[in-house]
Amino acid sequence: MAHEEKIHLPSKAKPHTTIATRRICCCPAWLFLTILCLIIVIPTVTIPIVVVKLNARPQRPSFHVTSLKITQLNFTKTLEGPEHHLTNYLISKLNLTISVQNPNKDAVFFYDTITFDVFSWGFSVGSGYFGSSFVQENETSTTLQASISNTSEVVTKYSEDYEALDLLKQDVYKNGELHFKISLTTSVGVKMGGKLKNKVGFDICCPGIKAVAVDHASPPTSWELPQQNAVKCCILNAPFSRFKWG
Ligand SMILES: *[C@@H]1O[C@H](CO)[C@@H](O)[C@H](O)[C@H]1NC(C)=O
Ligand SMILES: *[C@@H]1O[C@H](CO)[C@@H](O)[C@H](O)[C@H]1NC(C)=O
Numbered sequence: 001m002a003h004e005e006k007i008h009l010p011s012k013a014k015p016h017t018t019i020a021t022r023r024i025c026c027c028p029a030w031l032f033l034t035i036l037c038l039i040i041v042i043p044t045v046t047i048p049i050v051v052v053k054l055n056a057r058p059q060r061p062s063f064h065v066t067s068l069k070i071t072q073l074n075f076t077k078t079l080e081g082p083e084h085h086l087t088n089y090l091i092s093k094l095n096l097t098i099s100v101q102n103p104n105k106d107a108v109f110f111y112d113t114i115t116f117d118v119f120s121w122g123f124s125v126g127s128g129y130f131g132s133s134f135v136q137e138n139e140t141s142t143t144l145q146a147s148i149s150n151t152s153e154v155v156t157k158y159s160e161d162y163e164a165l166d167l168l169k170q171d172v173y174k175n176g177e178l179h180f181k182i183s184l185t186t187s188v189g190v191k192m193g194g195k196l197k198n199k200v201g202f203d204i205c206c207p208g209i210k211a212v213a214v215d216h217a218s219p220p221t222s223w224e225l226p227q228q229n230a231v232k233c234c235i236l237n238a239p240f241s242r243f244k245w246g
């Protein structure tokens with residue numbers, strides 16, 4: 001009986017072993033593929049996503065001076081103080097329009113009030129600000145307008161200042177063309193991928209603005225930037241390099 005059992009057992013066990021061996025053979029192949037999957041497929045898909053997310057930065061907004069109308073720019077002199085000091089003033093009246101673009105498909109910008117300073121040959125012509133703070137949705141552009149009237153003291157300390165003043169006076173009274181540089185400052189926050197980033201300061205410069213006389217008076221009494229000559233401004237600092245994601 002015991003002998004018979006001994007013979008019987010292996011014969012029963014044999015197919016068992018074969019199945020077991022097949023399973024042992026089969027499992028690693030399946031496991032191998034799964035591990036291969038984990039090692040190759042998942043990282044090749046996820047690493048770029050992680051890298052893109054870490055590097056995702058909004059493109060910076062762009063700024064243009066689209067219109068500038070000057071309805072007064074001339075000088076006046078007064079005697080001031082107990083010593084009757086002769087003081088020169090530059091009187092200005094102007095309308096300024098800028099346009100601000102958000103080029104991003106997936107970022108919203110939050111602006112603080114944009115302030116501006118207008119200069120001609122280094123002399124301050126006036127300063128002001130555009131309305132109030134605003135929100136700019138993805139891929140939109142915003143037009144801002146401001147008008148100012150100003151009387152600013154003409155300060156001449158150095159010989160170069162006198163040369164510059166001479167150039168400004170020639171522009172105003174002779175050339176029929178005025179030269180301006182406008183600087184803008186603001187702070188911009190950004191919301192991208194559901195994340196809101198703190199505002200960072202922007203210093204923007206719009207150089208090379210030329211306004212031509214629009215009347216035939218001599219000297220002219222009004223000037224404007226020709227419509228086709230909208231001026232692209234440049235951002236002087238690199239604020240969004242600080243905006244890293246992830
Ligand atoms: C300054 O210009 C305005 C118009 O642009 C004119 O009305 C005014 O008389 C001028 N003043 C002087 C002192 O030239
Ligand atoms: C300047 O802007 C004001 C409003 O902002 C407007 O009433 C005025 O007509 C404008 N002047 C010119 C010359 O465009």
Ligand SMILES: *[C@@H]1O[C@H](CO)[C@@H](O)[C@H](O)[C@H]1NC(C)=O
Nearest residue numbers: 104105106107137138139193
């Ligand atoms: C971007 O703006 C469009 C409409 O102008 C909107 O349909 C889309 O959902 C916006 N995308 C994001 C990520 O907010």
Ligand SMILES: *[C@@H]1O[C@H](CO)[C@@H](O)[C@H](O)[C@H]1NC(C)=O
Nearest residue numbers: 124126127148149150151152
């Ligand atoms: C006039 O311009 C000066 C210098 O740009 C500025 O400090 C001042 O605030 C301006 N005044 C007005 C009324 O705009």
